Amino acid sequence: MKSLILDSSTRLLVLTGAGVSAESGVPTFRGMGGLWENRPVEEVASPQGFTEDPVRVWRFYSQRREGAAGVHPNPGHTALAEWERHLGDRFLLATQNVDGLHQRAGSQRVVEMHGNLFKTRCSNCERPPMDDTTVYPEGTVPRCGACGGSLRPHIVWFGENLDEADLGRIGEFLTRGDGKLVFLAAGTSGAVWPAAGLVDQVRKLGGETWLVNFDPPENAERFRHFVQGRSGELLPRLATLA
Ligand SMILES: NC(=O)c1ccc[n+]([C@@H]2O[C@H](COP(=O)([O-])OP(=O)(O)OC[C@H]3O[C@@H](n4cnc5c(N)ncnc54)[C@H](O)[C@@H]3O)[C@@H](O)[C@H]2O)c1
Numbered sequence: 001m002k003s004l005i006l007d008s009s010t011r012l013l014v015l016t017g018a019g020v021s022a023e024s025g026v027p028t029f030r031g032m033g034g035l036w037e038n039r040p041v042e043e044v045a046s047p048q049g050f051t052e053d054p055v056r057v058w059r060f061y062s063q064r065r066e067g068a069a070g071v072h073p074n075p076g077h078t079a080l081a082e083w084e085r086h087l088g089d090r091f092l093l094a095t096q097n098v099d100g101l102h103q104r105a106g107s108q109r110v111v112e113m114h115g116n117l118f119k120t121r122c123s124n125c126e127r128p129p130m131d132d133t134t135v136y137p138e139g140t141v142p143r144c145g146a147c148g149g150s151l152r153p154h155i156v157w158f159g160e161n162l163d164e165a166d167l168g169r170i171g172e173f174l175t176r177g178d179g180k181l182v183f184l185a186a187g188t189s190g191a192v193w194p195a196a197g198l199v200d201q202v203r204k205l206g207g208e209t210w211l212v213n214f215d216p217p218e219n220a221e222r223f224r225h226f227v228q229g230r231s232g233e234l235l236p237r238l239a240t241l242a
């Protein structure tokens with residue numbers, strides 16, 4: 001297998017997607033057939049879906065909280081935490097996952113681009129998001145203690161924008177200029193934004209690009225290196241720490 005060299009000049013940005021948590025037992029949306037209760041998952045993961053049926057949305061996220069609380073990081077998560085310990089500030093992990101498994105594996109420099117399953121915020125007022133592991137009883141929608149509005153999961157839903165501060169942190173890391181830039185995407189198709197946008201940006205900056213994914217990439221030509229397989233098996237063997 002090709003080896004990703006992580007030496008004293010490497011500056012590594014890793015982007016992870018749902019595939020990285022699949023081996024922990026957290027299904028990808030595609031793994032669920034894109035369906036939940038036989039309806040497109042977008043219906044419970046979009047602002048429209050929340051307006052139409054907040055009870056359904058909370059049932060979905062309460063189930064996901066229950067599911068994610070009972071799983072554990074896999075060797076793929078652990079490998080990324082080890083790379084970070086080796087590289088320090090020359091490492092940044094941007095994740096599209098909301099399950100918190102990277103942090104539980106020891107990752108510290110993490111940008112949660114799609115939010116966090118264990119945070120809740122008000123859909124109505126500007127109160128900051130709060131930690132929340134509650135599995136709400138069927139049929140309920142929690143209310144904001146400050147304004148009485150409906151609380152919602154702190155998740156970036158389909159059709160919503162990513163946080164500017166998160167994008168800024170990734171942009172700064174990319175353009176920092178020190179060391180040799182490397183980008184690795186894992187468990188994400190690589191064909192959709194932001195993976196696709198990031199790989200193009202890194203190429204423009206002259207960086208090296210890697211993709212580790214189970215399914216073949218739809219944009220193979222964009223990544224310099226593609227390693228096909230399961231991230232929990234491949235990531236622990238991929239890097240040479242020098
Ligand atoms: N664990 C989570 O937090 C989680 C799970 C599902 C969805 N989501 C959210 O929904 C969004 C859409 O997710 P999605 O599920 O449609 O993504 P997706 O299905 O498009 O992407 C998953 C990718 O991972 C690959 N994959 C599957 N198993 C893998 C493995 N073991 N190793 C490596 N690659 C593997 C698949 O080939 C696929 O390309 C995500 O960006 C995320 O915000 C989060």
Ligand SMILES: [Zn+2]
Pocket residue numbers: 122123124125126127144145146147148149
């Ligand atoms: Zn409120």
